Amino acid sequence: MEAVPHLTCGGFSKEETEDALIDLNFLGINNVLALRGDPIKSESNFSPDSDGHAYAKELVGQIVAMNNGDYISDDLVNAESTDFCIGVAGYPEKHYESMSPKTDLKYLKEKVDAGAEYIVTQMFFDNQKYFDFVEKCREIGIEVPIIPGLKPLTKERHISFIPKTFNIDFPEALASELEKCKDDSSISALGTEWCIQQSKELKAAGVPSLHYYTMGTSKLVKEIVSAVY
Amino acid sequence: MNVIESINKAKGETLFSFEILPPLKGSSIKKLYAGIDPLMEFKPSFINVTYHREEYVYKKQSNGLLKRSATRKRPENDQEQLGFVPQ
Numbered sequence: 001m002e003a004v005p006h007l008t009c010g011g012f013s014k015e016e017t018e019d020a021l022i023d024l025n026f027l028g029i030n031n032v033l034a035l036r037g038d039p040i041k042s043e044s045n046f047s048p049d050s051d052g053h054a055y056a057k058e059l060v061g062q063i064v065a066m067n068n069g070d071y072i073s074d075d076l077v078n079a080e081s082t083d084f085c086i087g088v089a090g091y092p093e094k095h096y097e098s099m100s101p102k103t104d105l106k107y108l109k110e111k112v113d114a115g116a117e118y119i120v121t122q123m124f125f126d127n128q129k130y131f132d133f134v135e136k137c138r139e140i141g142i143e144v145p146i147i148p149g150l151k152p153l154t155k156e157r158h159i160s161f162i163p164k165t166f167n168i169d170f171p172e173a174l175a176s177e178l179e180k181c182k183d184d185s186s187i188s189a190l191g192t193e194w195c196i197q198q199s200k201e202l203k204a205a206g207v208p209s210l211h212y213y214t215m216g217t218s219k220l221v222k223e224i225v226s227a228v229y
Numbered sequence: 230m231n232v233i234e235s236i237n238k239a240k241g242e243t244l245f246s247f248e249i250l251p252p253l254k255g256s257s258i259k260k261l262y263a264g265i266d267p268l269m270e271f272k273p274s275f276i277n278v279t280y281h282r283e284e285y286v287y288k289k290q291s292n293g294l295l296k297r298s299a300t301r302k303r304p305e306n307d308q309e310q311l312g313f314v315p316q
Contacts, residue, residue, distance in 0.1 A: 002275040004232060011282040031231050033277060041284040085231035117233045120277075145236050147246070202243070208236045209244035209274060216250075218264040225245060225271050 003029055004087065007063075008037025009053035010046060014062060014072050017052070021066055025082045033087040033120065034059045034111075046097075057107070057114045060086055064115035088116040090146060092124045092133035096167035101136075109142055118144050120211055123151040123162075125194065126171040127201050148202050151213040152220050153191030155184050192220050199228040235274040248277040251303045279303075 005024060012020065024032065036056045039046040048054040053062070062072070069081040088111040091104055098104035108119065119142070124130055134146050153159070159178055162168055170178065174194055181187045199210050210228065212221045235244060247268060252261050265276070281303040287295040 001273070002230060002232065002235070004275050004277040006277060006280040008280050008282065031275065035280075037280070037282060040282065043285075085233050087232060118236065145233070149248075206241055207243055208239070209246045211277075212247040214247050214249055214264065214268070216264060218247075218267050221247065222267040222271075225268065229245060229271060 002031060004031040004033050005029060006035055007032045007059065008035045009048055009056065009059050010037035011049060013049050013051040014053065017059065017062060018066070018072050021063060021082060021084070030083050031085050032063060033089070034063060034116065035089055056088055057111045060088065060111055060114040060116050086116050087118050087120055088112070090119040090121045090133065092121050092129045093168050105136055105140055108137065109140055112142050112144055116144065119146045121146065121149045122166060122168070123149050123213055124168060125174055125198070126169070127198055130202070131205070145208040147209045147211045148207050149211045149213060150195055150198060151215065152195040152217060152224060154188040154217050154220060156187055188220065192223055195224050196227045199224055203228055232275050244274040245271050246273050246275045248279060250279050251281070253302055254304055
């Protein structure tokens with residue numbers, strides 16, 4: 001089974017990042033998803049480690065350098081090259097800190113230009129947002145596969161938490177159905193059905209993979225996947 | 230096979246993949262396996278494992294001031310992250 005560990009800028013110096021990559025390489029892991037990472041929970045702004053990366057594109061750069069045998073420890077001679085396949089995150093509805101959708105896309109392009117081979121998206125509930133995002137990526141020369149990320153809504157808490165935390169809108173059709181839901185079980189039934197419909201449409205459009213944020217809902221994800229594949 | 234090789238090999242077929250979180254401190258790895266098990270029959274091409282950095286907690290001291298300390302709710306290091314993904 002291929003494991004894709006998430007590697008973040010936050011909380012790591014460049015040397016710790018290098019050590020982590022060496023560990024992964026020794027374990028035979030050759031995938032990483034390179035992320036800036038969240039701010040510390042009680043802090044509103046992200047601050048990088050004093051000797052760490054501030055942006056995912058810099059982290060991508062370090063991994064690419066190691067893939068070329070170029071470590072930050074400059075006393076190494078003939079160091080082994082790693083062979084990491086690097087993914088990065090994309091935001092169909094813009095990263096919540098980005099100034100505009102256009103600047104957000106520019107940052108994504110920089111991550112891909114730095115060496116990312118594919119993109120996994122933040123969750124979304126309106127497929128049109130994904131399709132538009134892919135189109136805009138292609139327009140500015142982002143050619144790599146763009147894997148849609150999906151999550152079934154299962155809890156009342158999600159309804160306020162997701163739009164607020166991730167800058168994601170629910171489409172009107174979903175929002176009006178959610179308004180009728182009285183408890184977690186009705187939300188979960190609606191969320192599962194919505195996710196099945198999203199998945200079917202995306203699969204029909206030939207997306208590279210359907211990537212589910214399971215978050216302890218693997219029984220529901222099983223229901224969704226059974227309906228789709 | 231890495232992610233991009235899986236995508237290329239699929240030749241346009243849509244793959245299946247998912248993301249899991251490492252267990253909370255004090256929770257068991259068995260629960261995580263139990264969560265993955267029902268999905269294995271669909272032959273996921275890859276499984277992402279998230280990373281969770283430290284958080285700050287504030288505890289009141291006897292003098293009334295708050296003391297900040299860092300804690301990790303989902304402790305892991307990179308080796309352990311991968312140890313639990315089933316083969």
